[in-house]
Amino acid sequence: MSRIRAIHQALGKSTPGYSVSNYALTLQDTFQQWGFQSTIFASEVDPVLGNKVKPLSKFRPRKDELLMLHFVMANEVTVWLKQYPEQSLILSYHNVTPTHFFTGIGGQYAQGTRQTQSELSAFQAQTKLALAFSRFSAQDLAAAGYTNIKTIPILMPATLQELTPDPDVMTAVRTHANLLFVGRIAPNKRCEDAIKILHQYRQIEPAAHLYLVGPRRHARPYADWLYDLVRQYNLQDAVTFTGYVSDAELAAYYRQADVFIMMSEHEGFGIPLVEAMRFGLPVIAYDSTAVSETMGGVGVLIKQKRYDVIAALIHEINTNADLRRKILAAQREHVQTFAPERVLAQLRAAIEELL
Amino acid sequence: MDTNNISAVFEMENTAVSPHDLAAKITAILEKHPLDTPQNWPEFAITAVSPANATADLTDLYAALEQAANAYDQIWVPAEITPSRWSLLTRVKKSFHQLVLFYVNRLGERQIKFNDRILRAVNLLASAQAARDEEIISLQQQITRLQNQIEQQENHQP
Numbered sequence: 001m002s003r004i005r006a007i008h009q010a011l012g013k014s015t016p017g018y019s020v021s022n023y024a025l026t027l028q029d030t031f032q033q034w035g036f037q038s039t040i041f042a043s044e045v046d047p048v049l050g051n052k053v054k055p056l057s058k059f060r061p062r063k064d065e066l067l068m069l070h071f072v073m074a075n076e077v078t079v080w081l082k083q084y085p086e087q088s089l090i091l092s093y094h095n096v097t098p099t100h101f102f103t104g105i106g107g108q109y110a111q112g113t114r115q116t117q118s119e120l121s122a123f124q125a126q127t128k129l130a131l132a133f134s135r136f137s138a139q140d141l142a143a144a145g146y147t148n149i150k151t152i153p154i155l156m157p158a159t160l161q162e163l164t165p166d167p168d169v170m171t172a173v174r175t176h177a178n179l180l181f182v183g184r185i186a187p188n189k190r191c192e193d194a195i196k197i198l199h200q201y202r203q204i205e206p207a208a209h210l211y212l213v214g215p216r217r218h219a220r221p222y223a224d225w226l227y228d229l230v231r232q233y234n235l236q237d238a239v240t241f242t243g244y245v246s247d248a249e250l251a252a253y254y255r256q257a258d259v260f261i262m263m264s265e266h267e268g269f270g271i272p273l274v275e276a277m278r279f280g281l282p283v284i285a286y287d288s289t290a291v292s293e294t295m296g297g298v299g300v301l302i303k304q305k306r307y308d309v310i311a312a313l314i315h316e317i318n319t320n321a322d323l324r325r326k327i328l329a330a331q332r333e334h335v336q337t338f339a340p341e342r343v344l345a346q347l348r349a350a351i352e353e354l355l
Numbered sequence: 356m357d358t359n360n361i362s363a364v365f366e367m368e369n370t371a372v373s374p375h376d377l378a379a380k381i382t383a384i385l386e387k388h389p390l391d392t393p394q395n396w397p398e399f400a401i402t403a404v405s406p407a408n409a410t411a412d413l414t415d416l417y418a419a420l421e422q423a424a425n426a427y428d429q430i431w432v433p434a435e436i437t438p439s440r441w442s443l444l445t446r447v448k449k450s451f452h453q454l455v456l457f458y459v460n461r462l463g464e465r466q467i468k469f470n471d472r473i474l475r476a477v478n479l480l481a482s483a484q485a486a487r488d489e490e491i492i493s494l495q496q497q498i499t500r501l502q503n504q505i506e507q508q509e510n511h512q513p
Binding site: 229307 | 361363364365366367368369371372377380381384385388390391392396397398399400401418422464467468471
């Protein structure tokens with residue numbers, strides 16, 4: 001690869017554990033292995049990452065360098081980047097949750113998503129390559145005026161399964177009829193559907209437990225409403241909100257779960273669907289946005305939110321070993337689509353076209 | 356229970372699994388375990404009540420009113436943190452801005468929660484009222500029908 005000497009990256013927050021930040025760090029290693037210089041510039045730099053990440057103010061535009069913008073929402077980075085309209089970009093689109101999902105959350109978040117949707121087209125002229133993780137996300141980019149769009153799944157190193165699962169979680173989580181959801185506790189994720197399914201499922205399997213694994217800080221009024229819902233149906237002992245967890249803890253939750261459920265109504269890709277498949281969990285997911293694309297015809301796709309039927313379906317999967325084995329066999333094959341070496345080959349081919 | 360209705364709930368492209376057989380097994384499970392399924396599940400986003408989606412459960416109304424009463428006075432801003440005036444001006448500005456945002460957000464969240472309770476309570480009241488209205492209309496129609504019948508019978512009497 002010649003002429004382009006560096007591929008840098010720009011993002012908002014750079015913190016260990018934050019998915020976009022982790023993704024940028026993985027890409028940084030990759031770009032360096034491919035022979036490019038690569039620095040991450042962020043509006044917030046965690047001191048732990050000080051040697052890998054620099055503040056935005058240190059960035060200097062150059063014609064023989066590319067800057068990958070991780071577009072998550074309208075933020076300090078998108079405002080900052082507008083001062084460099086000549087800088088060639090690779091736009092990595094992480095998808096934006098539509099504003100209507102934040103009804104009931106409050107002004108700031110809804111306002112942020114509204115600005116984001118109008119901000120997306122701002123970098124169209126200087127973008128040489130626009131990357132979407134799904135065909136669903138690619139549609140947003142096309143609607144915003146982007147032309148050179150490539151759909152490449154998100155790069156997910158298979159490191160989570162290799163971790164030693166957290167022993168405390170392994171002990172604390174019971175090993176029978178555990179339902180698992182992983183993701184932000186936000187209205188578009190429809191965590192209440194998982195609670196409603198549990199309400200039904202416990203009438204068949206009284207020991208069933210639901211683990212909602214993910215940070216709650218993004219939409220506290222929604223999280224508070226979920227707590228009320230749990231109380232309303234007397235499920236306090238049957239639902240666990242873990243909040244943010246470490247990778248080792250996350251690995252333990254995946255290992256101890258029996259079924260993974262995701263009733264989300266907006267996913268730009270759905271990383272936990274792939275993680276759950278990698279951990280050998282049967283996946284049940286609602287057919288919305290990019291979900292069916294990521295599922296690729298395996299697992300069980302929910303078309304109607306009939307909680308009683310879904311509860312019975314979970315019971316069948318948990319008690320019918322033959323059905324479970326068939327579901328897992330298909331998932332194991334499909335998950336190879338997201339193998340890091342395959343994704344890296346697609347990414348490299350897309351970048352080589354720019355050189 | 357109709358197996359076709361059950362199989363419409365989910366989709367499996369896995370050729371090793373027969374969706375029809377799976378739907379039959381689910382039907383059998385639901386027949387063995389008749390589930391208590393609420394008619395109207397609570398939803399997070401509040402939708403205005405109309406006669407079409409009205410429910411008239413006064414237990415829910417009192418629960419919503421009690422929650423509103425518990426939350427209504429929780430709007431306050433603690434002021435124990437004061438930003439240092441010896442930091443660099445920009446840092447102070449930024450910190451102060453973040454501090455203001457932090458508290459305003461907290462205040463907003465509480466206000467939203469209170470509003471949420473009130474709105475749910477009012478919704479339930481409206482829902483109950485809508486159900487009463489329908490009942491009144493139905494009774495009025497019944498009265499009119501009976502009055503017509505009486506008039507007809509009186510006219511036919513010699």
